[in-house]
Amino acid sequence: MPAIRKKTIGKEQYYYLEHSYREGARVCKKEKYLGKTLPGNIEELKRQLRTEVYGERWFDKFDRIRAQFQKDEQNTPPTARKKELETFAIRFTYDTNRIEGSTLSLRETAELLEKGITPAARPLSDVKEAEAHRNTFYEMLDYKKDLSLNAVLYFHKKLFEDTKGDIAGTIRSHQVTISGSKFIPPFPAEIHPMLMDFFKWYNKSKNALHPLELAALVHLKLVTIHPFVDGNGRISRLLMNLVIYRHGYPMLNIPYEKRAGYYNALERSQIKQDDTIFLQWFFRRYMKEYENHLK
Numbered sequence: 519m520p521a522i523r524k525k526t527i528g529k530e531q532y533y534y535l536e537h538s539y540r541e542g543a544r545v546c547k548k549e550k551y552l553g554k555t556l557p558g559n560i561e562e563l564k565r566q567l568r569t570e571v572y573g574e575r576w577f578d579k580f581d582r583i584r585a586q587f588q589k590d591e592q593n594t595p596p597t598a599r600k601k602e603l604e605t606f607a608i609r610f611t612y613d614t615n616r617i618e619g620s621t622l623s624l625r626e627t628a629e630l631l632e633k634g635i636t637p638a639a640r641p642l643s644d645v646k647e648a649e650a651h652r653n654t655f656y657e658m659l660d661y662k663k664d665l666s667l668n669a670v671l672y673f674h675k676k677l678f679e680d681t682k683g684d685i686a687g688t689i690r691s692h693q694v695t696i697s698g699s700k701f702i703p704p705f706p707a708e709i710h711p712m713l714m715d716f717f718k719w720y721n722k723s724k725n726a727l728h729p730l731e732l733a734a735l736v737h738l739k740l741v742t743i744h745p746f747v748d749g750n751g752r753i754s755r756l757l758m759n760l761v762i763y764r765h766g767y768p769m770l771n772i773p774y775e776k777r778a779g780y781y782n783a784l785e786r787s788q789i790k791q792d793d794t795i796f797l798q799w800f801f802r803r804y805m806k807e808y809e810n811h812l813k
Contacts, residue, residue, distance in 0.1 A: 522556070523549075530554065576801045577728045579812060584767045586811040608632070609771055611651045614755050616774040618748075620644045643681040650677050651752065658760050665720055665736075665757065667713055674746055674753050685747040689713075694747060699781070701788040703744035712743045729765035733758045734800040735793060742788050768811075770804055779803075 523536045533552040557563065591599060612620075612627040622630070622644050626637040631652050636645055654676040663669060675687025691706050704712060716739055723732060737758040744750050759769040772780050783799035786792070 522552075522560070572728070572731065572797075572801070576805070577730075579805065580728070580730050580767065583808045583811040584765075587768045587808070588766055590811075604632070606769060606771065607652050607655050610655065610755075610759070610769070611648055613771055613774045614752050615644070615648055615651060617772070617777050617780075618751055620647065622648055646680045647677070650680060655756065655759075658756055659763055661760070664724075665717070665760075667717060670740070670745075670753065670757070673756060674749055677749055677752060682748060688747075689745050690747045692747075694744065696744075699785050701742075701785050703742075709743060709745050713745060716740065716743060729761060729767060730801070730804060731797065733761035733770075734797050736761055737800075738784065738787060738793060738796045741784065768808055770800075770807060772803070776803070 521536055522533060525532045532554060533556055536549050552560075552563070594602070608628050608631050609624070611631065612622065612624045615622065615627075621640055622637060626640065627648055629635040630637065630645060630648055654673055657676065658673060661669065671687045671689075678686035689706075689709055693705055694703055696703065719739070720732075720736065723735070727735070737754045740757065741750050741754040746753070755772065762769050779799060780803075783796045787794075787796040
């Protein structure tokens with residue numbers, strides 16, 4: 519996150535905003551002069567500087583990825599595009615549920631969703647939640663309305679109505695903890711006001727931020743509010759991909775094998791209240807996933 523720096527030259531003091539980031543083994547800095555006194559809109563200036571840095575470092579590459587992706591889509595037969603989407607849906611369903619404790623393997627998930635073969639000796643709840651996630655994913659891609667609280671509640675209900683009907687589509691009314699995390703989710707009384715602030719932020723930001731920054735922050739902010747007893751990560755990753763999909767970029771799956779870095783970035787952002795930690799992780803993950811589109 520950009521930090522305020524003060525420089526003394528002679529008897530005068532001058533203020534700057536400074537944003538540091540690592541490029542390989544090199545530490546890079548970008549400065550913005552503020553003046554002899556701190557301006558009142560310092561938070562907005564911090565956001566502007568962050569956007570400038572991200573624009574130079576990431577956004578041009580992301581837009582080139584989108585351009586190549588869309589070109590490839592146009593040259594791919596509809597049947598093949600449908601198969602590619604099915605493959606993504608299966609992998610996404612496997613990883614997002616596995617991150618949350620599902621016992622299904624990737625092969626079992628594929629056989630279940632492609633052929634209707636129910637794996638033996640697996641909890642029925644894991645089977646139903648895999649099917650529900652795949653179905654909700656496809657329904658989400660066809661969803662025409664904008665993000666709203668009703669939409670979030672609806673999709674959460676679709677995910678869990680067959681396995682956790684008592685909490686499906688319902689804002690939690692008691693305090694919860696996150697196993698293995700130092701982050702303490704908000705108290706129940708805080709959730710509704712935070713959700714209202716979230717949608718105000720979204721409506722203000724949806725046309726102002728780069729789509730991939732918007733998608734990452736939708737995920738981070740919603741999972742931090744933690745409005746549900748269970749399924750906060752799954753609904754947040756679904757909505758992240760809804761934003762990405764609607765803007766024409768290739769969607770992002772977070773592999774189960776990469777969960778440690780993912781969890782670490784989320785927790786550090788939440789505890790330090792610094793969005794840039796998760797954003798940097800997200801941008802690097804996205805670039806690594808799709809850097810072949812730049813060649």
